[in-house]
Each structure stands twice: as C-alpha cells, then as structure tokens.
Amino acid sequence: MNLKFIKILGLYQLIAGALGILTFLFFLHTIDLLNVALNGLSIYSGYLLLKKDFKKGLNLSIINQFLQIIGVSLLGFTFKFVAGICLGFYIDLTSDTIIGASVNLNIWQMSFSSNTEQIRISLNFIPVILINYIFREKAKLT
Known part of the structure; x- marks a missing residue:
C-alpha cells in the first residue's frame, strides 16, 4: 500500500473541501446545504484517510x-461540482458546437433556470x- 499517496489524497480532499465551503461563504455570504454536503464529503473522506481508516x-x-467527473447544463438544469483541481474540456452545443479546455479550482454550480x-x-x-x-490502493487492502 502506498501510504504516501493516501496521505496526499487525504490532505488534498480535506483542504479542497474546506476551501470549497470557505470560498462559497466568502463570495456569496450564504450557505448552500448541498454545497456543504458535497464539500463535507470531501473533507470527511480526507479525514478518514489521514486517520488511517483506509477502507x-x-x-x-x-x-x-x-461526483466531480461530469458537469452538465441541459434543459434548464445545471450541475457541476469540483472540490480541488479541475483540468478538462467541455463541449457547448447551445448555438454552435464549441469545444474548449477548462482549468479551475473549486467549482460549485447548481441551478434550475428558464x-x-x-x-x-x-x-x-x-x-x-x-x-x-484509489482503485489500485483499494485492491491492495484485500
């Protein structure tokens, strides 16, 4: 088992989740329970790894x-969640086909619109x- 990777993953998730909640509070001066729950999941899973509750x-x-792999905006519904680093691409089919790259930190978008x-x-x-x-490390546990 690669304890160094698990420790880095634990710290990454704990810090990213905490920054996600703090960033949301700082910029919007409000609390969104789903945001807190999703970032809380990141914090808790990181905490468990640091506490050596590996399984x-x-x-x-x-x-x-x-939960952080796919973001979508479709039929007035938008969902995108990233606790940490976002490095990927997007396809926008709204008025034309646009393909682009994205690099961000801590994203939280959820809305219903017209x-x-x-x-x-x-x-x-x-x-x-x-x-x-993670799956590689999980396989080493058994």
Missing part, C-alpha cells in the same frame, strides 16, 4: 471523485486519474 476513506473518496436552450457537458480528468489510483 471507509477510500470508498468515500471514490464516491467523492465520481434557459432551456443551453446544452453544455464538461469532463474533469483529475478525478478520473485519482479514481484509477
């Missing part, structure tokens, strides 16, 4: 990272890479 921590880390024409899908590569390593 539970890795399982929650997988869930946490899966703009039902927007169609945008984004993919974040960082959680895909992390999930690969």
Whole structure:
C-alpha cells in the first residue's frame, strides 16, 4: 500500500473541501446545504484517510471523485461540482458546437433556470486519474 499517496489524497480532499465551503461563504455570504454536503464529503473522506481508516476513506473518496467527473447544463438544469483541481474540456452545443479546455479550482454550480436552450457537458480528468489510483490502493487492502 502506498501510504504516501493516501496521505496526499487525504490532505488534498480535506483542504479542497474546506476551501470549497470557505470560498462559497466568502463570495456569496450564504450557505448552500448541498454545497456543504458535497464539500463535507470531501473533507470527511480526507479525514478518514489521514486517520488511517483506509477502507471507509477510500470508498468515500471514490464516491467523492465520481461526483466531480461530469458537469452538465441541459434543459434548464445545471450541475457541476469540483472540490480541488479541475483540468478538462467541455463541449457547448447551445448555438454552435464549441469545444474548449477548462482549468479551475473549486467549482460549485447548481441551478434550475428558464434557459432551456443551453446544452453544455464538461469532463474533469483529475478525478478520473485519482479514481484509477484509489482503485489500485483499494485492491491492495484485500
């Protein structure tokens, strides 16, 4: 088992989740319970890994990272969550096909709007890479 990777992953998730909540509070001066829950999942899974509760921590880390892979805007609904680094691409099909790259930190978007024409899908590569390593480490536990 690669304890160095697990420690770095734990710190990454803990710090990213805390910054996600603090950033949201700082800029919007309000609390969104879903934002707190999702970033709280990141904080808790990081805490478990640092506490060396590897089985539970890795399982929650997988869930946490899966929630960060795809962002979508479709039929007036928007959802995108990233606790940490976002490095990926997007496809915007709203009025024309636009493909672009995205690099961000800590993203939280969830809304329902009357703009039902927007169609945008984004993919974040960082959680895909992390999930690969998490599954490798999880396999070493058994």
